Amino acid sequence: MSLQLKLQNFEGPLDLLLHLIERDELDIYDIPIAEITEQYLGYLADIDSVDLDRAAEFLVMAATLCEIKAKMLLPREQQPAPAAGETLEDPLDPRAELVARLLEYSRFKQASQALADLAARRGLQFPPQGEPVEPPGGKPLGDADLDRLIAAFAALLKRRGPLPAREIEPETVSVQSRMAELEELLAESPAGRLRFSALFPPDAPGALIVVTFLALLELIRWRKIRVWQAEALGEIELQARLEGEA
């Protein structure tokens, strides 16, 4: 008995099938479906050891294989048998869809290996260490520092004091349009940076302040901007992220 890999070693049902095909040097365009179904089912013996979602994926394929196997037994319209080296293009062949999926998957499996090679090669190139000069001194606040942002907002509202009594005009600014405005503002400001307080002039109406803050949180969530704080208790700064910046 040769070394039998466990079910957990496979990325999924297609991976397992490809392994069986390669191991036995089968022609992917002419899979002996009865044989492969039997082998496939053999692997499902230790299905207890994989979680429910993955188990379901493997079982669906088992059902598909059995279905194909049954269909292969049925008589169907005579098609010229594909000559050696010819592709299985007969759409009436019950295996056609599975073969197409296996082929497509195997292309990306190979491509992923190429990516791994690229990453390995790139891993040999070490860039200069240390704080990059480009962003201003200070570290970007992580997601966990939402608290600090909220604290800054609270301090701002407090500094602002109570609203003077006046006639209330309906505000029409939406969070969405304010997001777009903020992005424009950042794009136009030097080095794409703005001070947190600059967004909240003292005379801004209350609704606008709230909408601006919500827009800010949205932009952070969508990774459109990054939030900086050069020093503890220092002024919080906003900076537009370059496209794709991590």
Place this chain on the structure above:
Amino acid sequence: MNFVYGLAIVEALLLASGEPLPARRIAEIVGLEERAARDLCEDLRRQCAEQQRGVAVVEVAGGYQLVTRPDLAPYVEKLAPSRQPAASAAILETLAIIAYRQPVTRADIEAIRGVKADHAVQTLLDRGVIREIGRRESPGRPVLYGTTRAFLEQFGLRELADLPPLPERPASGPAGGEPEG
């Protein structure tokens, strides 16, 4: 500004930046045409190679970057452990599908891999190598994913067109043959 001084400035900028620096940015800082900045980077690259320096200039993710010479990695690694943990097969397969087929939905990925993609997609989002780039105008308006600049940087690619070609379908059977692309 003479040529040697120009090279020195570019070298200093690349060292200080650490990250890939677009030629346009160098041009802005130095006050040059982008073309001239690009030429300086290429000259610096050549000089580093010719003089067998310990550093090399590479072009990745739309910019130039100063890096240690790849063949010296065994020494450098003793100083600093490698930056990224190796990605699992599931992560890499998912990334490959997104890289070659973008924009794609999670369902597109699942159709190709035959397994759920939630976890892999989330991991890739967390690593910043993919991002949401819109929604497909089909029922449910599913999110479309694409790769980021950080993807190019991590895989040492100048641009997406630099990806190695997607492998062809394997040839049929032991006899070989000409499969449909």
